[in-house]
Structures are given as C-alpha cells and as structure tokens.
Amino acid sequence: MDSAIPTPRTGIAEMNWTDERVEKLKKLWSEGLxxxxxxxxxxxxxxxxxxGKVHRLSLPGRAKAGGNTTAAARPKRAASAPRAPNYAARSVTRTVTRTAGATALKEDVALDFAVDQEIVRDTNVVVPxxxxxxxxxxxxxxxxxxxGDPLKDEFxxxxNESPEASPYCTYHARLAYQPSAERRRMR
Incomplete structure (x- = not known):
C-alpha cells in the first residue's frame, strides 16, 4: 500500500509512485482518460x-477519448443556409503541436478556408x-x-408572389437556398 509522506521542503504529502502505478498511469493516459x-x-x-507525474514523465499529449473532436468543434450549419456566389468552403484537418506547461501536445485542428470557385450560370434562366x-x-x-443599395433612393x-413557406419567390429562393446534396459536393 502506498503511503503519503510529507516532504520537509513543502510540508505537503507526496505520493510514492511505484513502477506498477506509473505503468497504470501511462496506460490510462494513453487511453485518453x-x-x-x-x-x-x-x-x-x-x-x-x-x-505533475505526467509532466515529469514527459508523456505525449493525451489521446482523445470519445472519438473525433473535430466534428464537435465545428458549428452546425442551417439546413437552408444562403450560399455565397463566389467561393466554396473547404475544411481540412491538420495536426498541430502546442505547449501546455512543459509538455508539447499534438492535437487535430479543423481549418476552414474559402477556395475560389468557378460559377457556371445557366443560359436558360428567366429573371422575373x-x-x-x-x-x-x-x-x-x-x-x-x-x-439595390439600402442607402440609395432606388432600393x-x-x-413577386412567394409560396406560403418561403419569404422569397421561386426564383430568389433558388438563389438563396442551396440543396443539401449540392452542399455535400462542395466539401
């Protein structure tokens, strides 16, 4: 049985770390606890x-318990989000190293950035x-x-008539809302 012994320097009880307890600590740490x-x-x-013991042993960053953290870190997008006409959002996961005290930790970070996108317009569109x-x-x-510009007189x-469930007419609804299948293709 381990016993706590007060140190003369601080007067705080210090834990005796046996080889067995250190191995169990390393195992549990690597499992992400x-x-x-x-x-x-x-x-x-x-x-x-x-x-303190993890730092003294210089153990690497703790494994992520409970699966992928990048999905939880990203905000959820609305089902019918307005789309930007000139770029596509891309998401990339990168491993970065950061320090926490004296320990260097590696973690996956989701980076979102915009990529220029070529827009192919239908030539057959009738603008109401x-x-x-x-x-x-x-x-x-x-x-x-x-x-137009809200600050100008011609705004x-x-x-035009809009369907009951939409604030926009059929034409403008197609501009404002992007089908979910098309959003998935852009990723």
Missing amino acids: SASQIAAQLGGVSRNAVI MSRRLELTELTERTCKWPI HFCG
Whole structure:
C-alpha cells in the first residue's frame, strides 16, 4: 500500500509512485482518460498529482477519448443556409503541436478556408420582373428579396408572389437556398 509522506521542503504529502502505478498511469493516459479519472482509478492521489507525474514523465499529449473532436468543434450549419456566389468552403484537418506547461501536445485542428470557385450560370434562366415594392408594401405572400443599395433612393424589394413557406419567390429562393446534396459536393 502506498503511503503519503510529507516532504520537509513543502510540508505537503507526496505520493510514492511505484513502477506498477506509473505503468497504470501511462496506460490510462494513453487511453485518453482525464487526470481526474486516472486519479480516481489509482486511488489515494489527486488530479494535480497525476498531472505533475505526467509532466515529469514527459508523456505525449493525451489521446482523445470519445472519438473525433473535430466534428464537435465545428458549428452546425442551417439546413437552408444562403450560399455565397463566389467561393466554396473547404475544411481540412491538420495536426498541430502546442505547449501546455512543459509538455508539447499534438492535437487535430479543423481549418476552414474559402477556395475560389468557378460559377457556371445557366443560359436558360428567366429573371422575373420585380414589382419594386417598398418595405411598408410587403405582405406575407410577397417576395422579400432586397434589390439595390439600402442607402440609395432606388432600393426596393422584389415583391413577386412567394409560396406560403418561403419569404422569397421561386426564383430568389433558388438563389438563396442551396440543396443539401449540392452542399455535400462542395466539401
């Protein structure tokens, strides 16, 4: 049984780390358990004692418990997010090294960046004439697609009839919302 012995220098009880306990610490650390979980399994040792021993042993960064952390770190996108017309978002996972105290830790980081994309426009598209409505003239059944600069006098809204479930007419809804299959292809 390990016993805690107060050190003359600090007066704080110090844990005797046997070879067996050190091996168990290394095994649990490599499995991705937290310092608190390891301390609970070892018994008679604090979370801080585990962290200190990990640093003194120069153990590599802890494995990620519970699977891929990059999926949890990324914000979820809305099902019908407006699309940007001139770029495609790409996501890449890179391994980076960072320091935590005296320990160098490696972790996977998801990097999102924009890539220029060539836009292929249909030549067959008929753009509907807008009714040029002011904000006060809009109703539940009119298209609320803004046209022009809001700071200029010629600013207006499309005003064409919109389906019941959409704020936009059929034409502007196709511009604003991208089907989920097309979003997946862009990744």
